[in-house]
Amino acid sequence: MKKTVYKNCTMIDIAADGCLRAGTDIFTDGDRIADIRPTGGSTDGYEVYDATGLFAMPGLVNAHAHLFGTGTPSKVISGGGSQKLVLKLVATPLGKVVLKMLVRSACIQELNSGVTTLRGMGDFRGSDIAVRDEIRKGKGGAAGLQLLVSGPALTAPGGHGDGTFALTGSTPEEFAALVAENAADGADIIKICITGGVTDAKKKGEPGEVKMTAEQVRAACEKAHALGKRVAAHVQSKEGIEIAAACGVDTVEHGAHMSEEAAAALKARGGAVVATYTPAYPYYKLPPSVTKLDDVRVFNSGVVLEGMTACVKDAYAHGVTVAMGTDASCPFSTQYGMWREVIYFARLGGFGMKKALYAATMGGAEALGLAHTTGSLEKGKRADILLLAQDPVKEPRTLSAPVAVVAGGRLIAKPKVKRNKNTERILDGLMEEF
Ligand SMILES: [Zn+2]
Known part of the structure; x- marks a missing residue:
């Protein structure tokens, strides 16, 4: 699996009370997060995914x-x-x-x-x-x-x-x-x-x-x-x-x-x-x-x-x-x-x-006993990343359509799901009161 950098995202630091870290590069190597650094440094040797404007959170x-x-x-x-x-x-x-x-x-x-x-x-x-x-x-x-x-x-x-x-x-x-x-x-x-x-x-x-x-x-x-x-x-x-x-x-x-x-x-x-x-x-x-x-x-x-x-x-x-x-x-x-x-x-x-x-x-x-390998975006953990269009704390529904999903280092660039329209209509109706 190749090396990829998710460049210039706003990272949601789950371990730090959901603190937002704008201008962050997340480097992945194989199925792991190799490094997390402020944007601006070298990305040599990494394929660049431009995540400008996107929010990154753990899968x-x-x-x-x-x-x-x-x-x-x-x-x-x-x-x-x-x-x-x-x-x-x-x-x-x-x-x-x-x-x-x-x-x-x-x-x-x-x-x-x-x-x-x-x-x-x-x-x-x-x-x-x-x-x-x-x-x-x-x-x-x-x-x-x-x-x-x-x-x-x-x-x-x-x-x-x-x-x-x-x-x-x-x-x-x-x-x-x-x-x-x-x-x-x-x-x-x-x-x-x-x-x-x-x-x-x-x-x-x-x-x-x-x-x-x-x-x-x-x-x-x-x-x-x-x-x-x-x-x-x-x-x-x-x-x-x-x-x-x-x-x-x-x-x-x-x-x-x-x-x-x-x-x-x-x-x-x-x-x-x-x-x-x-x-x-x-x-x-x-x-x-x-x-x-x-x-x-x-x-x-x-x-x-x-x-x-x-x-x-x-x-x-x-x-x-x-x-x-x-x-x-x-x-x-x-x-x-x-x-x-x-x-x-x-x-x-x-x-x-x-x-x-x-x-x-x-x-x-x-x-699940997996806190040492996943659950947050940290160096050494599995590269399990969601890229979202908006800040989910402010716009929770952004979670319904991730821009991209990275699972164990594998990038799904255009994630698609087959929704059942009737079920979705009923459930959306229920959520209107929230
Ligand atoms: Zn059950």
Whole structure:
């Protein structure tokens, strides 16, 4: 890979409270940032990309996504018998090919929309693992994307994802064995679902119903840690967080109110909370005629939204890392919508754009254990750079259309995504009030 200098940009220094550094040259050599210097010095030996007038920030970290879907609302993921049909389909040879194509396309969309690091948080039959391996070999349109994947999630019978993207176990020994199996199949991380979720809960308040016991969670975490893997847990209630924090979970996904003890336990092991506003907000806010959700799911989405904001507030109060993800593939969560998550976090959560940008970059890198290699623009880190037309703190929507994306040193000069017009129209309408 060649040497390139992104010349005369205004760099957003994420590590220094989003401070703007006008007149900056960012030098990349292969997949790394070789140097960052004030404009005006020598650029000999480097191909020059004139970034005059552009803002440079670190690539986005989508810390929670699923790659098997498009996010276009359909009846499929909202539950019911159609989910089982999808599962039958993906078990056929043709279905496997189609699934792989979907995952590949999702990775390209994510990358072209500015996501340079992504954590796949539950797949069908190891599909993410196969595509990750292709990308690591530099194959396909998503080369440069740093992809960490969990393979299938794990839960107890009747838990979130049972029958679709999750495998189930009952005894602690079974959970340890499932973790070992996922790790042997190539999972980078272990995903467990401790509580229920919005799409599968049948009663009001049930998204947070605890489905895995403390013993099961502990067994999964101990095995994962012994194998050098971090554990991410789907959790949507206070009770669920208590179990997660006490039993060894590293990242709490979605979240709910978190006690001081739980926060301290998470902090002590370098853990994080991962907010995912993108699906919950439209479920809650859009009319049921559009979402096709029943009132139980609408009610539960409200519970989840409130819990998420409470969790992030608790995390900030106790110094726990905060990251974010889109939960892409859920209805209304597209593979090019990380910019919406940033704005939801800033406005809906009320945390503001500076905190949102940090959580979407450094926070994500810390949550994934990658803070030493990505998350900020610093010499020696991966060359993961977004070039934007405007300052995202002042004009957040500039994030929706990066001028260029650099991922692991690979320049995507004209990043393009295929947007679903109808979904975008609905989501834009929702954002008008921000
Ligand atoms: Zn998820």
